[in-house]
Amino acid sequence: MESISVFAPATVANVVCGFDVLGFAVNEPGDEVIMRRTNKPGITISKITGDDGRLPLNPTKNTVSVSVQHYLQSVGRTDIGLDIELHKKMPIGSGLGSSSASTVAGLFAIKTLLGDTTDAANLLPFAMKGEEMACGHGHADNVAPALLGGFVLIRSYEPLDVVRLPHPAGLWCAIVFPDVDVPTREARQIIRTKIQMKDAVTQWGNIAGLVSGLFMQDIDLIGRSMQDVLVEPVRSMLIPDFYVMRQMAMDMGAVSFGISGSGPSVFAFTKDEETARRITQKLQQHLTNIKIGSNGYVSTINDAGPRVIG
Amino acid sequence: MESISVFAPATVANVVCGFDVLGFAVNEPGDEVIMRRTNKPGITISKITGDDGRLPLNPTKNTVSVSVQHYLQSVGRTDIGLDIELHKKMPIGSGLGSSSASTVAGLFAIKTLLGDTTDAANLLPFAMKGEEMACGHGHADNVAPALLGGFVLIRSYEPLDVVRLPHPAGLWCAIVFPDVDVPTREARQIIRTKIQMKDAVTQWGNIAGLVSGLFMQDIDLIGRSMQDVLVEPVRSMLIPDFYVMRQMAMDMGAVSFGISGSGPSVFAFTKDEETARRITQKLQQHLTNIKIGSNGYVSTINDAGPRVIG
Numbered sequence: 001m002e003s004i005s006v007f008a009p010a011t012v013a014n015v016v017c018g019f020d021v022l023g024f025a026v027n028e029p030g031d032e033v034i035m036r037r038t039n040k041p042g043i044t045i046s047k048i049t050g051d052d053g054r055l056p057l058n059p060t061k062n063t064v065s066v067s068v069q070h071y072l073q074s075v076g077r078t079d080i081g082l083d084i085e086l087h088k089k090m091p092i093g094s095g096l097g098s099s100s101a102s103t104v105a106g107l108f109a110i111k112t113l114l115g116d117t118t119d120a121a122n123l124l125p126f127a128m129k130g131e132e133m134a135c136g137h138g139h140a141d142n143v144a145p146a147l148l149g150g151f152v153l154i155r156s157y158e159p160l161d162v163v164r165l166p167h168p169a170g171l172w173c174a175i176v177f178p179d180v181d182v183p184t185r186e187a188r189q190i191i192r193t194k195i196q197m198k199d200a201v202t203q204w205g206n207i208a209g210l211v212s213g214l215f216m217q218d219i220d221l222i223g224r225s226m227q228d229v230l231v232e233p234v235r236s237m238l239i240p241d242f243y244v245m246r247q248m249a250m251d252m253g254a255v256s257f258g259i260s261g262s263g264p265s266v267f268a269f270t271k272d273e274e275t276a277r278r279i280t281q282k283l284q285q286h287l288t289n290i291k292i293g294s295n296g297y298v299s300t301i302n303d304a305g306p307r308v309i310g
Numbered sequence: 311m312e313s314i315s316v317f318a319p320a321t322v323a324n325v326v327c328g329f330d331v332l333g334f335a336v337n338e339p340g341d342e343v344i345m346r347r348t349n350k351p352g353i354t355i356s357k358i359t360g361d362d363g364r365l366p367l368n369p370t371k372n373t374v375s376v377s378v379q380h381y382l383q384s385v386g387r388t389d390i391g392l393d394i395e396l397h398k399k400m401p402i403g404s405g406l407g408s409s410s411a412s413t414v415a416g417l418f419a420i421k422t423l424l425g426d427t428t429d430a431a432n433l434l435p436f437a438m439k440g441e442e443m444a445c446g447h448g449h450a451d452n453v454a455p456a457l458l459g460g461f462v463l464i465r466s467y468e469p470l471d472v473v474r475l476p477h478p479a480g481l482w483c484a485i486v487f488p489d490v491d492v493p494t495r496e497a498r499q500i501i502r503t504k505i506q507m508k509d510a511v512t513q514w515g516n517i518a519g520l521v522s523g524l525f526m527q528d529i530d531l532i533g534r535s536m537q538d539v540l541v542e543p544v545r546s547m548l549i550p551d552f553y554v555m556r557q558m559a560m561d562m563g564a565v566s567f568g569i570s571g572s573g574p575s576v577f578a579f580t581k582d583e584e585t586a587r588r589i590t591q592k593l594q595q596h597l598t599n600i601k602i603g604s605n606g607y608v609s610t611i612n613d614a615g616p617r618v619i620g
Contacts, residue, residue, distance in 0.1 A: 021515040060441070112454040153517035155535060156512075163522050163531065197503050200510035202466075207514045208521045209465035212473050215525035221473065225465060230507070 004113050005310035008105035009149070009302040010090050010288065011097035012173070012267050013141035016226040016258035023097075023141040024151040025302035026173050029090035029295075031098070032309065033064060033105035035113060038081035043069060050088030062086075063099050064106035067130035071110055073121065082110070087094035094177045095261035097142030103130035104146040108306035120147055120305060124162065135185070142261065149305035151214055167301055168204060168217040174249070174276035176283040177265040179293040182238045186218050187262030190234050219255055219271055226256035226269070239264045242293055248286065249279045281304040312421050313346040317620035318415035319459070319612040320400050321407035322483070322577050323451035324511055326536040326568035328514035333407075333451040334461040337485050339400035339605075341408070342619065343374060343415035346392035346421060350463035353379060372396075373409050374416035377440035381420055381433065392420070401605060404487045405571035407452030414456040418616035429469035430457055430615060434472065444518040445495070452571065459615035477611055478527040484559070484586040487575040488600030489603040492548045497572030500544050509539050529581055536566035536579070549574045550602055558584055558596065559589045583608065 009030040013023040036045070045060040059065035064086055072078050084106060092098050107123045127143035144162050145152040151165040172177035209225030212218070236242035239259065245266055246257040253275045266283070270276040280296035287294040323333035334361055348354070353369040359399040369375035374396055382388050394416060402408050417433045437453035446485050455462040461475040519535030522528070546552035549569065556567040563585045564578035576593070580586040591608035597604040 018514070018518070020511045021518060153515070153518050153522060155515045155522075155531075161519070161534060163519060166520060191507065193507050194504050195507050195510060197501065197505050200505060200513065200540075201330045203510065204328070204514040204517045205463070205465045207518050208328070208331060208463050208473070209473060211518045211521045212463060212465075212475060212525070215522070221465075224471060230510075 003034070004109050004308060005032060005034045006055075006105045006109040006112070006306055007309045008101045008108060008146050008306040010101055011142045011145045012175070012260040013097060013139075014229045014231065014259065014261055015210070016232070016256065017203050017210055018253055019228070019231045020139070022151070022156050022207070022210075023145040024167070025145040025149050026175065026297070026299040027302045028297050028299040029096065031089055031101040032087040033102065033109050034085040034087070035106065035109040036083045038083050040081045043080050043082045043084065045084045045086065047085040048088065049086075051092060054092055055086070055088070058221065060278060061133045063130035064102050066133055067103045067126045068106050068110050070129045071107055071126045074126070075114070075116065077114065091177055091179070093181060094295075095182065095259065095265040096175065096177065097146055097261060099134035100142035100146045103127050103217050104306050108147075110301060112308060123147055124160070136227070143250060147286065147305050149303045150301060153211070164212060164232060165216075166216045167214050169221050170221070170271055171301055172270045172273050172276040173220065173299050173301065174254070174260060174268045174270060174279040175260065175265055175299070176245070176280055176287070176299040177295040178287050178306050179295070180240060180241055180264050182262060182264040187235055187238060190238070191231055192234065195230055202229050211310065212286045222269065223255035228258065235259055235263055239266065240290060241286065242266065245283050250283055252279050252282060254279060313344070314419050314618060315342060315344045316419040316422070316616055317342050317619045318411045318418060318456050318616035320411055320607075321452045321455045322485070322570040323407060323449075323455075324541065324569065324571055325520070326566065327513050327520055327540045327618075329541045330451060331464050332461065332517070332520075333455040334477070334504055335455040335459050335615065336485065336607070337612045338607050338609040340407065341415050342397040342413040343412065343419050344395040344397070345416065345419040346393045347423065348393050350391045351389050353392045353394065355394045355396065357395040358398065358556070359396075361402060364402055365396070365398070373440035373444045374412050376412045376443055376452070377436045378416050378420050380439045381417055381436045384436070385424070385426065387424065400486055402492060403491060404436055404590070404595055404605075405569065405575040406485070406487065407456055407493065407571060408543070409444035409454035410437065410441060410456045413437050413454060414616050418457075422618060431472070432472070433457055443507040457615050459597045459613045460611060463521070475521060475524045477524050478529050478532070478566055481529065481611055482580045482581060482583050482586040483609050483611065484563055484564070484578045484589040484593075485570065485607040485609070486555070486590055486597070487605040488580045488597050489605070490550060490574050492572060492574045497545055497548060501541055502544065505540055512539050528578075532579065533565035536568060542569055545569055549576065550600060551596065552576065552615065555593050555596060558592055561588050562592060564589055589595070
């Protein structure tokens with residue numbers, strides 16, 4: 001195989017009460033990587049679209065090529081030549097795991113190109129290297145669901161312990177990205193480092209309830225459990241009309257509503273596609289009314305992770 | 311029916327990473343209540359055994375009669391007369407939900423005596439009234455598993471939201487009570503009220519892993535997840551040679567080891583009865599060596615909650 005095109009999904013990390021430990025993948029949006037074998041050893045990036053010129057073509061500075069390079073070193077194939085095209089299909093800095101989707105697409109492309117049939121989960125450490133470059137530390141709550149699909153729990157980092165969780169089949173996700181700038185590093189810095197024990201107890205009661213609801217296919221329990229008393233009260237301040245949008249979504253029948261990653265994207269779970277579509281439209285209309293541009297997505301949970309599309 | 315005898319199980323609350331939200335019931339030890347109809351309206355307590363004279367015979371001050379009285383008021387049957395015998399089969403102040411077992415036995419006795427066929431879960435608010443009297447606040451992480459059996463998550467108190475969790479069939483529990491005094495109130499007071507966010511994240515990653523392991527019947531994941539970075543480091547100081555006993559248990563093949571409730575009892579999960587027996591013996595021998603008396607119990611998880619025994 002000389003050329004391959006791979007899609008990898010956007011992801012919602014910090015799932016409400018699951019700050020830093022829980023993420024899930026959606027079927028839309030996602031990024032595409034086209035990778036071609038070349039004759040000259042080393043990696044080049046010939047084209048990036050959809051990034052408004054914000055991402056580096058320099059292969060030593062782009063998360064996709066850097067993580068692919070780590071993979072090639074680990075399998076002893078730095079001799080080969082690769083050219084990468086990256087097609088961003090979602091906004092950068094949206095809180096939807098933009099860099100993770102690109103990185104995972106790149107890693108799945110090289111794995112498939114080289115006929116590596118080992119478990120895709122083995123790519124996780126390389127994807128985390130990409131995250132380290134993009135965000136300053138190697139978090140896994142976007143790359144793990146992007147790579148494995150579905151809901152993923154990062155129980156522990158040292159040692160890395162990743163658990164795939166089931167979810168109810170009928171769960172839909174409405175996502176809206178309000179086009180305001182919330183850099184990940186800043187969003188992280190405003191989180192309190194000291195918290196009340198009683199709030200932490202509330203939070204871990206809720207994550208235990210959320211995980212139970214996922215296993216029990218109990219959408220109402222999932223909804224009741226998706227409350228965040230620690231991170232959302234702070235990060236919501238960076239998102240225009242967060243509580244107005246939440247009220248709108250809940251009034252329209254959302255199961256739950258929260259911040260995606262470190263924002264500014266927000267998401268709602270619903271029990272059907274129609275409700276998700278109506279919520280997305282309503283929130284986008286509201287953002288338009290307050291003079292803020294937005295993107296909207298409606299999707300089921302992505303269970304497959306990355307896939308070859310050409 | 312004029313007379314009934316009921317057993318209710320001991321419980322392990324604050325299950326390691328599940329401080330304040332997770333508990334489970336065991337088949338041994340447990341308390342027994344004998345309840346008889348009398349001709350004179352009101353409740354009397356004619357006998358308490360196994361308490362070394364520590365529990366009040368005054369029905370307005372005993373958790374069993376107080377919670378039964380709350381139940382009778384709610385069903386409009388304060389006209390009837392009852393006499394209660396309470397037979398304590400476990401030490402008081404052991405961290406094994408001693409008062410909860412008695413309370414649940416009493417409530418299940420009156421429910422059965424009156425032919426009340428509604429769900430036993432409906433007794434929970436009355437049992438919590440008993441806890442409120444015994445411990446100063448109406449916690450549910452002992453009474454809920456004592457009443458419902460199995461593993462129970464208290465996701466939320468306001469509103470009360472209780473979730474029954476499954477568990478692997480082959481899970482055994484070794485329990486050792488070192489006979490030292492650790493009053494619940496004092497054990498609670500030494501817990502820090504302010505904690506680090508990063509420790510809380512570790513804790514909720516672990517409880518999410520524990521709950522996942524229970525649903526997945528994955529005993530190794532259960533073991534990996536049962537780590538407590540917040541409460542155990544403080545409460546273990548009140549338990550003689552806690553870390554020595556933990557090392558002994560883990561060296562002998564325990565899946566996990568922790569404090570039961572607020573201590574001083576400790577417990578280990580094992581994959582078989584023989585390992586649980588050997589651990590109990592070893593820990594009790596160690597306590598004897600350091601001149602501390604102890605009780606030891608070996609049990610599977612109790613899935614039935616209280617039961618009529620005569």
